Structures are given as C-alpha cells and as structure tokens.
Amino acid sequence: MDRIEYEKTIKACRFCLMCRHMCTVGNISYAEANTPRGHALMLDCVGGEALADTSENRSRMAEIWFGCCYCGHCQNNCVSSYPHPDAMMTARAEADESHLPERAKALRAIVAKTGEFYENPVQAGGASDAAKGKAGADVLLYIGSFTRNEDSGVADAAISVLEKAGVSYTLLADEKGVGMAPFLMGMTDVAQTQLAAEIEKINALKPGMVVTLSPDDLRVLAGGVSGLDASGLTAPVTGFAAFTLGLVKAGALALSGGGAASATPTAAPALIAYHDSDQGGRFLQDYDAPRELVQSIPGIAYKELFWAKGEAASAGESGAIRLLNPELASKIAEKRIGQIAGRGVSIVATDSPEAKAQLVGQGNKDVKFMHIAELIKQHIA
Amino acid sequence: MIKEAHFNEGFRKELADVVGPDRVLTSEVDRLAYANDVFWIPNLWIDRKKEPPKADYIVQPGSVEEIQGILALANRDKVPVVPWGGGSGSQGGVIPLYGGIMMDLKRLNKIIDIDETSYTVTVETGINNTLLEKALNERGLTFPHYPASANCGSIGGFIAHRGSGTLSTKYGKMEDFVLSVEAILPSGKLIQTMPIPKHASGPGLHELFVGCEGTFAIVTKATLQIYKLPEERRFSSYLFPTLEAGLEAGRRMMAEGVGISACRLYDPGSTKTKVGDVLGIKVDNDDASYMVIGLDGHSEMIDVQEKLINKIVEGLDGKNMGREGGNRWWEQRYHFYYPPYEFRLPWMYGTMDTVCLYKDMARLYRAKKEALETNFKQHGIRYIAHFSHWYKWGVMVYDRFIIEEPPTDPYEAIKLHNEIWNMSVRISLENGGVINEHHGVGLKLSRFVKDAFNKDTFEFLKDLKNVTDPNGILNPGKMGMAPDAPSQRGLMELWTG
Numbered sequence: 001m002d003r004i005e006y007e008k009t010i011k012a013c014r015f016c017l018m019c020r021h022m023c024t025v026g027n028i029s030y031a032e033a034n035t036p037r038g039h040a041l042m043l044d045c046v047g048g049e050a051l052a053d054t055s056e057n058r059s060r061m062a063e064i065w066f067g068c069c070y071c072g073h074c075q076n077n078c079v080s081s082y083p084h085p086d087a088m089m090t091a092r093a094e095a096d097e098s099h100l101p102e103r104a105k106a107l108r109a110i111v112a113k114t115g116e117f118y119e120n121p122v123q124a125g126g127a128s129d130a131a132k133g134k135a136g137a138d139v140l141l142y143i144g145s146f147t148r149n150e151d152s153g154v155a156d157a158a159i160s161v162l163e164k165a166g167v168s169y170t171l172l173a174d175e176k177g178v179g180m181a182p183f184l185m186g187m188t189d190v191a192q193t194q195l196a197a198e199i200e201k202i203n204a205l206k207p208g209m210v211v212t213l214s215p216d217d218l219r220v221l222a223g224g225v226s227g228l229d230a231s232g233l234t235a236p237v238t239g240f241a242a243f244t245l246g247l248v249k250a251g252a253l254a255l256s257g258g259g260a261a262s263a264t265p266t267a268a269p270a271l272i273a274y275h276d277s278d279q280g281g282r283f284l285q286d287y288d289a290p291r292e293l294v295q296s297i298p299g300i301a302y303k304e305l306f307w308a309k310g311e312a313a314s315a316g317e318s319g320a321i322r323l324l325n326p327e328l329a330s331k332i333a334e335k336r337i338g339q340i341a342g343r344g345v346s347i348v349a350t351d352s353p354e355a356k357a358q359l360v361g362q363g364n365k366d367v368k369f370m371h372i373a374e375l376i377k378q379h380i381a
Numbered sequence: 382m383i384k385e386a387h388f389n390e391g392f393r394k395e396l397a398d399v400v401g402p403d404r405v406l407t408s409e410v411d412r413l414a415y416a417n418d419v420f421w422i423p424n425l426w427i428d429r430k431k432e433p434p435k436a437d438y439i440v441q442p443g444s445v446e447e448i449q450g451i452l453a454l455a456n457r458d459k460v461p462v463v464p465w466g467g468g469s470g471s472q473g474g475v476i477p478l479y480g481g482i483m484m485d486l487k488r489l490n491k492i493i494d495i496d497e498t499s500y501t502v503t504v505e506t507g508i509n510n511t512l513l514e515k516a517l518n519e520r521g522l523t524f525p526h527y528p529a530s531a532n533c534g535s536i537g538g539f540i541a542h543r544g545s546g547t548l549s550t551k552y553g554k555m556e557d558f559v560l561s562v563e564a565i566l567p568s569g570k571l572i573q574t575m576p577i578p579k580h581a582s583g584p585g586l587h588e589l590f591v592g593c594e595g596t597f598a599i600v601t602k603a604t605l606q607i608y609k610l611p612e613e614r615r616f617s618s619y620l621f622p623t624l625e626a627g628l629e630a631g632r633r634m635m636a637e638g639v640g641i642s643a644c645r646l647y648d649p650g651s652t653k654t655k656v657g658d659v660l661g662i663k664v665d666n667d668d669a670s671y672m673v674i675g676l677d678g679h680s681e682m683i684d685v686q687e688k689l690i691n692k693i694v695e696g697l698d699g700k701n702m703g704r705e706g707g708n709r710w711w712e713q714r715y716h717f718y719y720p721p722y723e724f725r726l727p728w729m730y731g732t733m734d735t736v737c738l739y740k741d742m743a744r745l746y747r748a749k750k751e752a753l754e755t756n757f758k759q760h761g762i763r764y765i766a767h768f769s770h771w772y773k774w775g776v777m778v779y780d781r782f783i784i785e786e787p788p789t790d791p792y793e794a795i796k797l798h799n800e801i802w803n804m805s806v807r808i809s810l811e812n813g814g815v816i817n818e819h820h821g822v823g824l825k826l827s828r829f830v831k832d833a834f835n836k837d838t839f840e841f842l843k844d845l846k847n848v849t850d851p852n853g854i855l856n857p858g859k860m861g862m863a864p865d866a867p868s869q870r871g872l873m874e875l876w877t878g
Contacts, residue, residue: 011725012720012721015419015424015719015720015723015725015726016719016720017467017468017469017530017532017533018532018533018715018719019532020467020469020509020532020533021509021510021511021512021532021533022532027509030441030485030487030488031406031411031414031439031485032411032414032415032439032465032468032485033406033410033411033413033414035414037414037468038414041413041414041417041427042410042413042414044427045413045427045430048430049430049431049432050413050416050427050430050431050432050433051409051410051413052409054409056408056409057408057409057410060408060409060410060411061410064410077532079715079716079719079720079722080719080720080721082720306515306518306519307515307519311515
C-alpha cells in the first residue's frame with residue numbers, strides 16, 4: 001500500500017474500536033497491543049515521548065506485526081473499509097530484520113531460497129502430468145503452493161471434476177507461487193518479482209481462464225492484494241467454486257446425491273455447511289457461489305451456520321500464522337470449531353485448502369472438513 | 382495513602398505467581414496500548430508527542446481467585462489498581478494517572494447461564510457486548526443495549542458507568558438491566574447482591590456497584606435482563622419546523638405511553654451537519670430538526686403505535702419523511718462516532734451530555750448554546766446536539782462542542798478545554814441538569830462530583846469509598862475520589878483543571 005494510504009489508515013485506526021469484537025488475535029491474547037487500535041497507536045507514537053524508538057520496543061512491535069493473523073475481520077467490520085490488514089503487511093515489510101522474531105527470520109530464509117514456505121517444494125504429480133504446459137486450453141488450473149506441497153488430494157479432486165465436465169485444461173509445469181509467501185514475510189520486492197514471473201508463464205500458455213484452488217492465489221491474481229501488481233495477467237481469473245457452478249448451470253456437469261451426502265444409502269442426508277475462509281470470505285466476499293454450488297448437489301441438506309460469512313471466525317489459515325506461531329493458529333481454529341460443533345452438521349466444505357487443514361487439525365470426530373473440490377468430486381453423477 | 386507506584390521486579394514476580402508469567406505484561410509497547418481511552422485529553426497529549434501516564438503492570442486475571450490474589454498484593458503494598466473493560470470510555474475512566482496495575486478483565490468472558498424462562502443471562506463481566514448479543518441472537522434472544530461502544534465495550538464497563546444504548550427509551554439504561562452483581566473488594570471479600578433487585582429486604586446493594594466506576598470494587602459477574610428478539614424493528618423519520626416542536630413531540634409520545642424504543646431528535650445544527658454527512662439527507666430549512674423514531678415488537682402493535690406517532694407529529698406541523706431515512710439511520714447508527722465522521726484531532730471536541738426534566742430542557746439547551754458560542758466565539762466554537770434517551774419525566778441532551786483550530790500548545794489547549802467544560806457543567810447544574818447522563822464521571826468530570834451533591838452527601842460518598850477501599854487503591858482520581866498522592870508528572874492537576 002502507498003505511504004499516504006498507510007498513514008491515513010494508521011491515523012483512523014488509532015481512534016476507532018469498531019472492529020474490536022472481531023479481532024481474532026486480540027480475542028485470544030486479550031492484549032490491547034494485539035488489536036488494530038493498539039497497532040495504530042504504537043505505529044503513530046514510536047519515536048516520540050510516548051514510545052521510545054528502542055531495540056526492545058521495535059522487537060516487541062515486530063512480534064506483534066508477525067502475530068497478526070491477516071484474517072480480514074478488522075477491514076470487514078470497518079465503518080470506512082480502512083485496509084488495516086494491508087497496513088499490517090506494510091509494517092511487516094518495514095520491520096528491521098534484526099528485530100524479527102526468530103521464527104520469522106527462519107521463514108524468511110526459506111522463502112528467500114525457494115520462494116515458498118517449503119525447503120523442498122514439490123510440483124503436482126500423478127494424473128496431472130500429461131496436462132502440464134498445454135497451450136490454448138480453456139482452463140489453467142492453478143494448484144497453489146499449499147495444495148502442491150501438503151494436500152494433493154484437493155488437486156486430484158479438481159482435475160477429476162474438470163475431466164468429467166469435459167473441460168480442456170492445463171497446469172503450469174513448474175508452479176512457483178504467485179508471491180503470497182514472500183508478501184506475508186514482508187519481502188514485497190521478492191513477491192512482486194515472483195508474481196510477475198508466474199504471470200509470464202501463465203500468459204505464455206494463453207489459457208481461456210485461470211481457475212484457482214486457493215482463495216489466496218485468487219486474491220493475488222485478481223489484483224486484490226495491495227502492493228502486488230497482477231495487471232499483466234491476460235486471462236480472466238476465478239475460483240474453483242464459481243467456475244464449477246458455471247459448469248453445473250450450463251449443464252456441463254451433473255451432480256448426484258449419495259457419496260458424502262449420506263453415511264449409508266438409506267440414512268438421512270448429512271447436514272452440510274460452508275466455512276468462509278479468510279481470503280475467500282472477508283477479503284473477496286465470495287459468499288454466494290460456493291453456497292449455491294453446495295446446494296446444487298441433489299438430495300443434500302444444507303445448513304447455514306449462525307456464525308457465517310463476515311462473522312465466521314477465522315480458522316487461522318492466513319498470515320502464515322500456522323508457521324509463525326502454530327500454538328496461536330491452533331487456538332484460532334479451536335474457536336472456529338466452537339462455532340461449528342454441536343450445530344448438527346456433519347460435513348463442512350470450504351474454498352481454502354489451508355483453512356481445511358487448520359480445521360481438520362483440531363481432530364473433531366463429528367464433523368468432516370472438505371475442500372469444495374473434494375465434495376463435488378464425491379457427487380459427480 | 383497510595384504509593385506513587387513504579388515498576389518493581391519483585392512485585393512483578395508476585396503478580397506472575399498469581400496469574401502466570403504470560404499474563405503480566407510490562408513492555409513499554411504493551412503499557413502504551415492501555416494508556417488512553419476515548420477521552421480527548423490523553424489523545425491530544427499523545428498526538429502532540431507527549432508521554433501519557435502508563436500503568437506499570439498490565440495484568441490479565443482469568444478468575445475470581447486471581448483477582449483476589451492481585452488485590453491482596455496491591456492492598457498490601459498500596460499499589461493502585463485500574464480495572465480495564467474495553468477501553469472505550471469517553472471520560473478517562475481507565476487513565477492510570479497514578480501508575481500501578483492495569484487489571485484487564487477481558488479474560489473473564491464466559492456466559493455462565495442463559496435462563497430462557499425468566500429471560501436473564503448471567504455473565505462474567507469482561508465479556509464483549511456484541512459477542513454476548515450475537516450468542517443470544519443465535520438462540521432468538523437479545524440484550525438490547527446498543528451504545529456506540531457496543532463492539533468494543535464490555536458488560537463490566539457498561540455497569541461501571543451506568544451507560545445507555547440506542548434503544549434505552551424502551552429497554553432502559555444499564556442500571557435497569559442489572560438484576561444482581563458479584564463484586565470483589567480490595568480486602569478480597571466477595572460481595573454477592575440479592576438474586577433479584579425488587580425486594581423489601583434492605584437496601585438494593587447492587588446499586589452501590591452499578592456506576593461506581595471501579596472505585597469501590599471490581600464487579601466480576603452480573604445477571605442481566607434479556608428479551609426475545611422482536612418480530613420487527615421499524616424505523617421512521619420526521620422533520621419538525623423547530624427544535625421545540627420536536628421536543629414537544631417526543632414528550633407527548635412518552636407522556637401518552639406510545640411505547641417507542643428509540644427517539645433521536647437532532648437540533649438544527651446536527652440536522653445540517655451530522656444527518657447530512659452520515660445519512661446523506663439534506664435539509665434546506667436552517668431551523669428544522671430531524672427525528673428518527675424506532676419501534677420494535679409485534680408488527681400489529683407497531684402498526685398501531687405508528688398511527689399514534691403520526692398523529693402527534695401532524696399536530697405539531699411535523700412532516701413524515703418515511704422509513705428509508707429511519708432504516709438508514711439504524712444501519713449506520715454507529716457510523717456517527719467513528720472515522721471519518723467522528724470529530725478527530727487536531728480538533729477539540731467534547732460531549733457534555735446531561736439530563737433534566739422536560740420543563741427545563743429547552744432552557745438548558747438554549748442557555749448552554751448561547752453561553753458557549755458567546756464566550757468562546759474567538760475560538761470558532763460550534764455547539765450541536767441531539768436528544769436521544771427519553772423518559773416519562775424528561776430527556777437527555779447529547780450536546781457537543783467543536784473547535785476546529787484549537788491552540789497548538791497542548792497546555793493551552795487543555796486549559797481551554799477545561800474552561801469550556803467548567804462553564805458547560807455549571808450551566809447544566811444551574812438549569813436542573815446533572816453532571817452526566819450516561820458516559821460516567823471518570824477523570825473528566827471528577828472535579829464536579831462534589832458540586833452534584835450537597836457537602837454532607839459528598840462526604841457520605843467518600844465515607845462509602847473509605848469503607849470499601851480504605852487504602853484508596855481502586856481507580857484513584859476517578860468519580861471525585863482524588864487521592865492524597867502525586868500523580869505521574871503532575872498530570873492530574875493539569876488534566877482536570
């Protein structure tokens with residue numbers, strides 16, 4: 001974000017408490033310094049009488065910037081939509097390396113080396129190999145860093161759906177990420193370079209459309225992340241749920257009941273709910289398409305959670321918090337489980353592979369968490 | 382006499398033994414985050430790059446036992462303790478002028494019991510108001526206390542200063558919601574008031590703690606009245622040719638028992654500025670007053686109420702502006718108080734709300750407007766108001782002053798600020814008003830408490846304080862309870878005039 005917008009945001013947030021109730025980290029640590037008002041106050045004061053510019057203070061502040069979980073609730077609850085999450089990422093970028101928490105330093109080193117959060121990142125394999133690098137396909141399926149490295153089943157499910165619908169698709173032969181990992185670590189220049197290179201590779205294949213499996217990638221490629229310029233992307237970009245809904249509506253993909261919808265053929269349909277991820281929900285406000293897609297499955301019973309859409313608690317998947325502070329990320333996910341458990345739902349779908357992993361990680365035995373591609377795959381007619 | 386507290390590592394360790402090391406924050410960064418609320422003076426002070434008073438220790442207890450442990454240490458060493466709810470007060474009620482312990486109560490946030498037969502909820506008082514409301518809404522219930530600080534304030538904070546919400550005209554002020562409280566004295570004694578407030582079994586002791594601003598005890602638990610979510614909430618807007626016509630309309634609605642849930646009447650100044658800026662409703666008539674009326678309950682009853690209201694409005698030459706403006710107001714009711722609509726530094730501003738009988742209100746409003754606009758004309762002062770908490774007997778005026786170019790020197794600015802407040806409160810008291818209706822006393826109005834009572838009554842209030850808190854450790858300097866001890870850098874004297 002530019003300097004003027006950054007300073008405007010800090011000045012506004014310093015005097016406002018409207019998002020206080022939804023601040024994910026503030027509601028777990030209970031520390032005022034972890035709230036948007038607290039962030040803004042110290043950013044505005046550092047260097048003056050109110051807050052000395054000492055190494056100790058800079059270190060504590062960096063700890064706070066790298067402890068913000070980038071859930072988007074503050075911006076979503078802001079009267080004036082001030083981009084406080086972007087201000088936090090700017091603060092991360094401006095934090096001096098020497099003051100960073102040790103875990104952040106270690107992650108920066110990995111990202112500097114590989115461009116991702118993984119020491120030895122992998123590419124999508126298996127059935128997708130034949131489709132890689134094919135020019136002129138209708139769809140380029142952008143797998144995403146997390147799915148490639150930690151949950152390839154989501155990619156396999158999405159590919160099955162595309163193939164069943166007869167969609168001509170391709171994948172990048174060597175996905176490197178669209179810059180989110182370096183961006184979250186405050187390495188803005190690295191992030192932009194990585195994004196530009198990825199866009200160049202995508203453009204070279206001339207796909208009719210780019211479809212993402214992670215809302216993080218969708219947000220970046222759609223130009224929704226301040227400080228990352230995706231304007232060079234020539235193809236339109238959309239999320240998997242919206243694209244698949246289009247296939248269903250066009251009659252290109254038929255869905256059926258059974259599968260995950262019921263435990264046995266004679267049992268009552270399982271209650272299915274939808275979890276709004278940080279990036280897909282609060283930032284992109286992509287609330288309708290995934291719900292419509294889930295509800296288009298014949299014979300399923302859909303239940304809207306009370307804590308849904310803008311009010312759904314984060315699962316702790318954003319801001320690299322699960323890597324920077326796994327204990328905090330787990331507490332965040334635990335709170336979200338508290339909003340889901342005991343409401344009668346047995347399946348919860350989401351658009352975010354990272355959010356799914358966070359929720360699965362809580363080990364709740366009564367609810368099955370699935371990426372929406374996995375749910376749809378189970379219901380292909 | 383309380384000590385002028387300062388950081389002591391041994392004392393920090395003792396606090397950590399009580400609550401755990403992670404729940405005692407002592408970094409300068411963390412202490413700064415607890416150095417201000419919404420009171421103009423500390424915000425100006427910080428904005429002018431001056432160092433605000435900071436607590437020495439931020440302590441986050443999670444149980445009654447931990448609070449008792451903290452208070453035992455503080456009482457032993459005479460270290461000040463300031464309770465922190467959400468930090469959203471406008472009166473400086475949490476400013477730690479004497480340092481010491483900032484007791485952040487947000488970890489006490491459990492809903493203990495929801496009684497769907499009696500419509501009560503029992504909560505720990507650190508719970509956030511909006512999160513409580515959402516939890517109740519999930520069950521079709523509501524705690525209809527909607528102040529502008531709803532999203533950040535805690536139940537304990539609202540109890541501490543006897544707050545009001547947007548729908549107070551139907552549901553009452555905070556003191557009307559409270560059935561009983563649990564509170565801890567500095568001695569560690571656990572006070573539990575009677576389970577119900579209506580009785581003939583001695584005084585209603587819960588009232589001693591509702592509005593005590595943390596100066597008598599730490600309120601840890603409360604049982605509150607709740608309601609079923611109404612079938613409908615309907616809002617309509619009206620325009621009156623004069624402020625007096627609007628005031629009379631509101632009075633008649635209350636006197637005739639129409640049963641409105643909200644009535645917000647904007648004076649001509651607010652109608653031109655606030656209503657125009659926030660709601661986008663432009664009014665050409667410079668004398669006109671805009672009113673929003675809220676009704677909630679069963680739709681059939683609301684239809685009847687609406688007819689009665691329309692009749693009253695027509696009888697006073699008011700104009701029905703329809704429901705759109707009313708609904709917009711409800712949706713944006715908090716927007717008035719936050720950026721970019723709220724007054725902001727470097728402006729000087731203050732909300733001087735008071736309440737009086739209907740017979741006195743127009744006179745009080747006119748007297749204050751004239752006095753402030755005349756005496757502080759050279760500073761370009763503006764005075765605007767709205768009337769928003771209505772009773773059978775009277776109404777509250779939420780009046781505000783604004784100076785867009787105050788003195789740049791913070792000492793001069795604070796001096797001017799306090800002169801305006803001195804005049805404002807004097808006029809309120811002279812015209813049958815009180816020093817405050819719903820924001821509380823805090824630090825801002827502390828010097829006026831003695832004027833709100835006769836000498837013996839004020840002495841009695843101080844005696845009560847001496848009984849509950851003989852060492853004067855609880856929230857020193859607030860609610861008229863000035864301690865016999867120096868404040869940090871003499872700021873008590875400067876900030877409170």
